[in-house]
Amino acid sequence: MKILLDEEKCVGAGQCVLAAGDVFDQRDSDGIAVLLDEHPGQERSGAVETAAQLCPAQAIRIEKG
Amino acid sequence: MTAPALQIARECPYAPPAQHVEMRENGGVSRVRLPSGKEAWAVSRLDLIREMLSDPRFSSDRDNPNYPALATVPPPPPSGGSRKLLIQLDPPDHAPARRAVISEFTIRRMAALKPRIQEIVDERIDAMLAGPRPADLVEALSLAVPSLVICELLGVPYTDHEFFQTRTAAILHRDTPPQERGATYAALRAYLTELVCGKVREPGDDVLSRQLAAGADTEDVVALALLLLVAGHETTANMISLGVLTLLERPERLAWLIADPARMPEAVEELLRYFTIVEYGNSRVATADVELGGVLIRAGDGVVSLSNTADHDPEVFPDADELKLDRGARNHLAFGFGPHQCLGQNLARAELDIVFTTLFRRMPTLRLAVPAGQVPFKSDATIYGIHRLPVTWDE
Amino acid sequence: MRDVVVVGASAAGLAAAETLRREGFDGRLTLIGDEPGPPYDRPPLSKQLLAGDWEPERLRLRSDEALAALDARLIYGVRAVGLEPRRRQIRLSDRDQPLGYDGLVIATGVIARRLPFGHELAGVHVLRTLTDALALRDDLREARRVVVIGAGLLGAEAAAVARTMGRDVTLVDPVAQPMHHQFGPEIGAVVARLHLDHGVGLRMLTSVTGLAGAGGRVTGVHLDDGTLAPADVVLVAIGARPATAWLDGSGLALTDGVDCDQTCRAGDSIVAAGDVASWLDHETGRRIRVEHRSNATEQGMTAARTLLGSTLPFRPIPYFWSEQFGVRIQAYGTWTADARVRIVDGAPEAGRFTAVYESGGRVVGVLGWNAAREVRNLRKLLE
Incomplete structure (x- = not known):
């Protein structure tokens, strides 16, 4: 599983951090989301998919495999 | 053929109006007549509302004459003066404006604020316990907490809290006559302008000072302060009141909930979905012809989102009209969707969590002082809530 | 630019006219359509209108007030019959006198075969x-x-x-x-x-x-x-063929409708949009022409901006929808015959599914069958 995060789209709602705090974080300087783990293990797929679904800016994409 | 008038009032506090449900079940995009007599579209399905709110061809600009304003909105959207408020900006202006303030509302920043919120909540509960019984929870707690937290964020000196609170309350009170509300806005704006100018000379450790330090001009910062004030106040207050009422009415679930503080975040999320109090707030105006749900929305058409109805769709949320504190569904529209999704949502979550946890722990005998049927709901407001919530407790 | 003529008064032409005004064009604007009345929406023709559920009034794209607000000369029931780009003139079916322009939008659509x-x-x-x-x-x-x-x-x-x-x-x-x-x-x-x-x-x-x-x-x-x-x-x-007969001999390239570059430009001060216009895809360099409703609006807007000096390429994610027997099908993307389809979720037997089309290792299209919610999420795969 590979995660792609579009920082340009991010609006800093923090939904991804709430859904998967071990995969996403927000930068202190500007509040924009950052990836802590670009290739999280399969056991995180549920949380990561929730994050992608909740992201109001639809800035998260997941590539399977 | 004229469209049916959009029903604004809720018939029941816990469920959307039958008219809205019917519209949701008939495709989710319906023609309606607004209180102003103008026609607009009403969108009542979650997927379609999300689609609309993600689509830059729908504008948030409340100054657009075709924006589907509901005439009975209390309070009116504050004017940003010559500056547009964040909530009414469209691309490409919106992203940089929002980016300038996101860092103030990150999860980490809100976590750091929690001890201070806890102090504020404890102080208010101390005051309640020391005061007369019964008390109005709305005034004693629901409005007071978010108001004080905002003072904290904006860096309003403690000595000015009372001025600040009475003005805010007057603006938010629905019975305040329009002229008085206008005058109060002016007073508040004057106060905030002075406050901001003071921070130019003497910066503090607060949102406004940091905005100034980052290069924002005073007028922008005043507009931001007004927006944070109005957006972060009535909304959270109403959720506190509705949440307390609902939990008091369900003692078994309340007992289950407070048995483990770790259950609270999910319960807060469910309360947010269940009430979706900003039910008409995510309205838009189309700037191009756009197909939505099989219907052509024409450029210039207004679209009202019926978010509460969407959040009660049994296809999305099984047994949607039931409150399930452990539902664990966060894909609701209580904070909107798209680039304008509530900036202060994590502040609201923190406040609600701390208020509910602390209140029921410290006042275990808290109960309604009137029959539940007599609680006055804001049934005709566009932000749903409770006017007064008389409560009492044992010493 | 003081005088823009839009030939074609349907979705694309209207979108171009409105975009010109919205982006500040305050010169003379003329909108010419060969049909007898004001602009209307075509997709319902084979759906609600044909079924008798809707009457023609409901298809109107703009009210009289909205059209008046365009501050344009609206000429209905008149065809363009010729174009002379060097003189910047078009000839019309109802008059001998040619009509001059200094900006031209071609949005004449297609004609049923x-x-x-x-x-x-x-x-x-x-x-x-x-x-x-x-x-x-x-x-x-x-x-x-x-x-x-x-x-x-x-x-x-x-x-x-x-x-x-x-x-x-x-x-x-x-x-x-x-x-x-x-x-x-x-x-x-x-x-x-x-x-x-x-x-x-x-x-x-x-x-x-x-x-x-x-x-x-x-x-x-x-x-x-x-x-x-x-x-x-x-x-x-x-099927249909692009309505370009009036452009024969004009010197414009007409290999697939009106051939445009990446920005919807077809010639000197000439842009084209909608069913009649093909464009060069920004990424693949392939020539694309799309006969769908939402493309008409988007292309009309891009064409207008190009006329006003924008150089941004037209990069839509094509979209169309269909309704048959109460089933709602939505599709995004442009896929080709070599694309392989894969059901992602649901099943045809269940009356609800989503599918993706893949070609050359890329997702080129997504489709939802009674699955609006899901297909919207899949759309991201095309961005």
């Missing part, structure tokens, strides 16, 4: 304009047996409407499955199942060799297997 025979018979229809749709609707009221020639988007939708009205309907096409060109064989088979389940007679892999008539009215359709499909109404829905 006809069979080489049979159109003189009463009961034989095409479906492109409001007039066409109303005539077909009138004829369907009295009809018993309807043959639809062509099982593309328009033909499949019209067949579904006629069948829902209780008519005997036969759908004929030389391809293997309805909507084969739009959806490929696998999803085409699902469309076929839908039509069969509702009692439409499918005659796939079958060509039409002639029309039979008596007393000036159609009585049936001769098929290449030697049979005759009886009919008292025939709809010919075999």
Whole structure:
């Protein structure tokens, strides 16, 4: 599983951090989301998919495999 | 053929109006007549509302004459003066404006604020316990907490809290006559302008000072302060009141909930979905012809989102009209969707969590002082809530 | 630029005119349409209007007030018959005097293709304009047996409407499955199942060799297997060709409609948009022409901005939707015959699914069958 995060789209709602705090974080300087783990293990797929679904800016994409 | 008038009032506090449900079940995009007599579209399905709110061809600009304003909105959207408020900006202006303030509302920043919120909540509960019984929870707690937290964020000196609170309350009170509300806005704006100018000379450790330090001009910062004030106040207050009422009415679930503080975040999320109090707030105006749900929305058409109805769709949320504190569904529209999704949502979550946890722990005998049927709901407001919530407790 | 003429008063032309005004163009604006009335929306022609659920008024794209606010000269019922780019003039069907411009938007759309025979018979229809749709609707009221020639988007939708009205309907096409060109064989088979389940007679892999008539009215359709499909109404829905006859000899490139560059520019101070216009895809360099509703609006807006000096390429994610027998199909992307389709979620038997089309290791299209919510999420794969 590979995660792609579009920082340009991010609006800093923090939904991804709430859904998967071990995969996403927000930068202190500007509040924009950052990836802590670009290739999280399969056991995180549920949380990561929730994050992608909740992201109001639809800035998260997941590539399977 | 004229469209049916959009029903604004809720018939029941816990469920959307039958008219809205019917519209949701008939495709989710319906023609309606607004209180102003103008026609607009009403969108009542979650997927379609999300689609609309993600689509830059729908504008948030409340100054657009075709924006589907509901005439009975209390309070009116504050004017940003010559500056547009964040909530009414469209691309490409919106992203940089929002980016300038996101860092103030990150999860980490809100976590750091929690001890201070806890102090504020404890102080208010101390005051309640020391005061007369019964008390109005709305005034004693629901409005007071978010108001004080905002003072904290904006860096309003403690000595000015009372001025600040009475003005805010007057603006938010629905019975305040329009002229008085206008005058109060002016007073508040004057106060905030002075406050901001003071921070130019003497910066503090607060949102406004940091905005100034980052290069924002005073007028922008005043507009931001007004927006944070109005957006972060009535909304959270109403959720506190509705949440307390609902939990008091369900003692078994309340007992289950407070048995483990770790259950609270999910319960807060469910309360947010269940009430979706900003039910008409995510309205838009189309700037191009756009197909939505099989219907052509024409450029210039207004679209009202019926978010509460969407959040009660049994296809999305099984047994949607039931409150399930452990539902664990966060894909609701209580904070909107798209680039304008509530900036202060994590502040609201923190406040609600701390208020509910602390209140029921410290006042275990808290109960309604009137029959539940007599609680006055804001049934005709566009932000749903409770006017007064008389409560009492044992010493 | 002080004088812009928009030829074509449907979705693309209107979007261009409105965008010009919104982006600050305050010169003279003229909008010319060859149909008799103000701009209207075409997708409902083969859906709600044909079914009798909606009346023409509901198709109007803009109210009189909104059109007045455009502050444009609106000329209806007039065709452009020639273009002289060097003189910056167009010729119109109703006057000898040419019309000058210093900016031109071509949005003349497409014209329904006809069979080489049979159109003189009463009961034989095409479906492109409001007039066409109303005539077909009138004829369907009295009809018993309807043959639809062509099982593309328009033909499949019209067949579904006629069948829902209780008519005997036969759908004929030389391809293997309805909507084969739009959806490929696998999803085409699902469309076929839908039509069969509702009692439409499918005659796939079958060509039409002639029309039979008596007393000036159609009585049936001769098929290449030697049979005759009886009919008292025939709809010919075999596609459309770009309305570019008036541009012959103008010097504009017309290999696929009006050939444009990446920004919808077709020539000196000339842009084109909508069904009539092809453009060079920013990434692949391929020439694309799309005959869908939302593309008309988006391309109209880009064309207007190009005319005003923008150099941003036109990079849409094409989108279209269809409704047949209450099923709502939505599709994003542009896929080709070599694309492989994969069901992502749900199942055709369940009446609800999503699918992706992949080509060269990339997702080139996504499709939702009664699955608006899901297909919207899949759309991200195309960005």
